[in-house]
Amino acid sequence: MRKAAEWQLALPLALAFAxxxxxxxxxxxxxxxxxxxxxxxxxxxxxxxxxxxxxxxxVIADTMLLGVKTVCATVLIGYPLALxxxxxxxxxxxxxxxxxxxPLLLSVVVRTFAWIVVLGREGVVxxxxxxxxxxSEPLRLLQTELGLVISxxxxxxxxxxxxxxxxxxxxxxxxxxxxAALGASRWRTLFTVIxxxxxxxxxxxCLLVFASSTTAFISQTVIGGVRLIYLxxxxxxxxxxxxxxxxxxxxxxxxxxxxxxVVSALSYLGRRSSGYLHG
Amino acid sequence: MQSTPAxxxxxxxxxxxxxxxxxxxxxxxxAIEPGEVVALLxxxxxxxxxxxxxxxxxxxxxxxxxRVDGAPIxxxxxxxxxxxxxxxxxxxxxxxxxxENVAYGLRARGVRGPEVQARISRFLDVVQLGGxxxxxPRQLSGGQQQRVALARALAVEPSxxxxxxxxxxxxxxxxxxxxxxxxxxxxxxxxxxxxxTHDQDEAMSxxxxxxxxxxxxxxxxxxxxxxxxxxxxxxxxxxxxxxxLLNGKVSAREGGTATVALDAGATLxxxxxxxxxxxxxxxxxxxxxxxxxxxxxxxxxxRVEPGLSLPLGAQLVHEARTTDGVSLKIVExxxxxxxxxxxxxxxxxxxxxxxxxxxxx
Ligand SMILES: Nc1ncnc2c1ncn2[C@@H]1O[C@H](COP(=O)(O)OP(=O)(O)OP(=O)(O)O)[C@@H](O)[C@H]1O
Ligand SMILES: [Mg+2]
Numbered sequence: 001m002r003k004a005a006e007w008q009l010a011l012p013l014a015l016a017f018a019x020x021x022x023x024x025x026x027x028x029x030x031x032x033x034x035x036x037x038x039x040x041x042x043x044x045x046x047x048x049x050x051x052x053x054x055x056x057x058x059v060i061a062d063t064m065l066l067g068v069k070t071v072c073a074t075v076l077i078g079y080p081l082a083l084x085x086x087x088x089x090x091x092x093x094x095x096x097x098x099x100x101x102x103p104l105l106l107s108v109v110v111r112t113f114a115w116i117v118v119l120g121r122e123g124v125v126x127x128x129x130x131x132x133x134x135x136s137e138p139l140r141l142l143q144t145e146l147g148l149v150i151s152x153x154x155x156x157x158x159x160x161x162x163x164x165x166x167x168x169x170x171x172x173x174x175x176x177x178x179x180a181a182l183g184a185s186r187w188r189t190l191f192t193v194i195x196x197x198x199x200x201x202x203x204x205x206c207l208l209v210f211a212s213s214t215t216a217f218i219s220q221t222v223i224g225g226v227r228l229i230y231l232x233x234x235x236x237x238x239x240x241x242x243x244x245x246x247x248x249x250x251x252x253x254x255x256x257x258x259x260x261x262v263v264s265a266l267s268y269l270g271r272r273s274s275g276y277l278h279g
Numbered sequence: 280m281q282s283t284p285a286x287x288x289x290x291x292x293x294x295x296x297x298x299x300x301x302x303x304x305x306x307x308x309x310a311i312e313p314g315e316v317v318a319l320l321x322x323x324x325x326x327x328x329x330x331x332x333x334x335x336x337x338x339x340x341x342x343x344x345x346r347v348d349g350a351p352i353x354x355x356x357x358x359x360x361x362x363x364x365x366x367x368x369x370x371x372x373x374x375x376x377x378x379e380n381v382a383y384g385l386r387a388r389g390v391r392g393p394e395v396q397a398r399i400s401r402f403l404d405v406v407q408l409g410g411x412x413x414x415x416p417r418q419l420s421g422g423q424q425q426r427v428a429l430a431r432a433l434a435v436e437p438s439x440x441x442x443x444x445x446x447x448x449x450x451x452x453x454x455x456x457x458x459x460x461x462x463x464x465x466x467x468x469x470x471x472x473x474x475x476t477h478d479q480d481e482a483m484s485x486x487x488x489x490x491x492x493x494x495x496x497x498x499x500x501x502x503x504x505x506x507x508x509x510x511x512x513x514x515x516x517x518x519x520x521x522x523x524l525l526n527g528k529v530s531a532r533e534g535g536t537a538t539v540a541l542d543a544g545a546t547l548x549x550x551x552x553x554x555x556x557x558x559x560x561x562x563x564x565x566x567x568x569x570x571x572x573x574x575x576x577x578x579x580x581x582r583v584e585p586g587l588s589l590p591l592g593a594q595l596v597h598e599a600r601t602t603d604g605v606s607l608k609i610v611e612x613x614x615x616x617x618x619x620x621x622x623x624x625x626x627x628x629x630x631x632x633x634x635x636x637x638x639x640x
């Protein structure tokens with residue numbers, strides 16, 4: 001009786017998921033198996049067209065590479081930041097958490113346009129660098145992959161920091177002291193104790209940043225421009241510019257599968273290292 | 280690194296630690312002999328852990344000095360002090376096996392190869408965990424984890440061993456076993472050891488000397504028996520063992536002896552220092568086993584209202600109330616025949632050593 005009642009409680013959610021998530025997904029898969037943009041002739045034509053074109057593979061690779069670069073940048077900057085947070089006094093921690101969460105309260109559009117101001121020809125970066133004489137010509141940052149990675153790093157940083165900090169602050173602080181008392185230097189403590197034990201948070205952060213940056217259509221198009229082509233832009237062009245929905249469906253499924261395979265590989269690594277946390 | 284560490288002296292001089300404005304440790308001085316076990320005993324929050332953390336190098340003192348074998352160690356970071364510490368929660372590395380935990384300090388010191396394996400085996404045998412090398416900490420019981428933490432601290436052959444309430448999480452039987460174990464190890468290695476505890480029985484049985492702490496200060500630093508028999512302050516008197524406090528006044532003085540008139544209605548002649556002048560209000564502290572009930576009145580007896588009597592093992596605990604309203608505990612050994620009725624007078628036993636404390640009025 002009890003058991004039955006419990007799964008019935010999950011029913012509304014399950015129905016909602018089925019109707020607004022699963023059904024459209026199935027329709028998407030269905031649509032991809034039509035040859036023409038009027039969706040009348042079933043066939044593998046669009047798949048053959050997309051997968052037969054070497055350009056497609058370049059876009060897939062570029063998209064995944066963008067994700068990898070953003071993940072690397074957020075780890076390199078985010079991990080030391082998380083360590084600083086951990087060492088800070090409770091008062092400073094409160095301020096830091098506010099600063100970390102604040103970007104999430106702003107719309108992605110606003111944050112993206114802010115980066116245009118920062119990275120533009122006459123933007124903050126170029127002005128400062130020219131005035132201190134590091135460069136004589138303004139750098140081209142907008143519509144380059146470098147500029148895009150820089151802004152995505154800032155935009156996705158909360159997704160890296162929040163899981164990292166939540167896992168790290170659950171670590172027993174005595175562990176670091178124990179390591180020091182046993183004669184270990186700070187670096188040895190970091191790499192043999194703190195990094196292995198914070199792995200679950202690190203993996204969760206990478207996962208979120210990767211999934212979010214590879215699909216960040218607005219930032220990719222506004223900062224990257226039309227010359228940098230990633231899968232989301234391709235989907236937008238096919239569905240809303242040339243109205244070839246079957247091809248748009250093919251690209252969507254490709255994006256979904258590529259992101260999912262990287263994410264599940266990462267979360268497999270995460271699960272293997274998650275057994276060491278304290279309650 | 281020599282293989283058997285000779286005992287080192289440990290001197291804590293005038294140590295003061297502040298957290299913000301609050302004083303956590305307030306001018307503590309301890310001179311600890313080589314190979315000695317000293318217990319830090321005191322109520323929660325009195326600064327015991329803080330004192331250990333300064334000695335280990337995790338916390339900086341505001342003033343004072345720590346010396347090992349006469350040499351100051353205050354300028355050394357924790358990882359260069361060679362001081363072993365076992366934390367209350369053990370703080371084992373959860374992602375490493377028992378053997379890796381024990382090897383951790385050796386590797387950090389650059390010990391390599393067969394020497395590491397030999398030391399792992401030696402110290403795991405010492406704590407009787409030879410068969411548990413490949414287990415992870417979470418696959419061990421609390422007592423086993425505690426022994427791994429001990430082996431890990433001992434494997435690097437520290438000059439000083441610090442134990443922060445190492446037995447608190449263990450049940451009674453295991454605790455006794457571990458106390459004996461630690462004492463045995465400490466003795467064979469000749470390690471100077473500080474043991475933090477708030478269990479006075481533990482301090483009494485394991486330590487060579489006890490430092491009783493209160494509010495960041497050391498109230499008395501002495502042998503266990505001396506602490507019990509000759510408490511120097513009212514705090515120590517109340518904190519160690521059970522005691523009865525009686526109000527009185529010094530009614531006469533001659534040489535080293537004072538005559539004390541108790542408010543309960545008796546006159547006692549006691550040895551007293553010159554601090555207790557004529558007419559000074561005093562508190563008389565007597566242990567329950569140093570009081571006796573009798574049925575005959577006398578000048579050194581005071582009238583009590585007998586209350587409950589409870590058998591406690593081989594002893595009988597009596598409750599009694601004096602005429603001025605103080606509740607007394609009296610312990611006597613249980614005799615075969617029941618005690619005679621009408622024992623309404625209380626007095627000191629012949630071997631009683633009551634202590635006098637000044638009383639503020
Ligand atoms: N990191 C800290 N920041 C601020 N105050 C602290 C800190 N650690 C300890 N204190 C304060 O210092 C005082 C001494 O603490 P300490 O941990 O040394 O007590 P303790 O004797 O070990 O107590 P317990 O028996 O409960 O472990 C306490 O009043 C405590 O509140
Ligand atoms: Mg403590």
